Amino acid sequence: MLLILPFSCSSQGDLNDPIEKLAAYCIRECILETSDSEICDTECKCAADKLSQTFSKDKFSKLVNGLTETNAVNSDSISELRKAFEICRTEVK
Numbered sequence: 555m556l557l558i559l560p561f562s563c564s565s566q567g568d569l570n571d572p573i574e575k576l577a578a579y580c581i582r583e584c585i586l587e588t589s590d591s592e593i594c595d596t597e598c599k600c601a602a603d604k605l606s607q608t609f610s611k612d613k614f615s616k617l618v619n620g621l622t623e624t625n626a627v628n629s630d631s632i633s634e635l636r637k638a639f640e641i642c643r644t645e646v647k
Contacts, residue, residue, distance in 0.1 A: 572606070572614060572615050572618040573602045573603060573606050574602075575618055575622055576598075576601075576602040576605065576606075576617075576618045576621065576622070576635070577598045577599045577601075577602040579618075579621050579622045580594070580597075580598035580601060580602065580635060580639065581594045581595055581598045584597070584598055584639075596642075597639055597642045597643050598639065598642075600638075600642035600645065601635060601638035601639040601641070601642050602638075604638045604641065604642065605617065605634060605635065605638050608638075617631045617634060617635075621635065
């Protein structure tokens with residue numbers, strides 16, 4: 555008898571959700587720079603939430619796509635993410 559147990563190998567959440575997608579991107583980049591996964595997780599989720607509340611749904615989706623789905627570096631999107639990340643960093647401390 556074959557037993558199939560559904561499970562996920564990832565704890566990244568629903569990557570169809572732009573907030574989760576942005577947080578996952580941010581966490582990957584943050585860990586490459588700092589190697590501190592706990593801080594990266596907290597601050598990246600905060601930054602993704604802040605940006606989703608700051609921008610319209612359409613503009614937020616464009617920002618996320620500009621970071622996660624293109625090979626070209628989108629400096630405006632990176633700048634917005636870094637600003638939000640730094641705000642969250644000061645709030646967490």
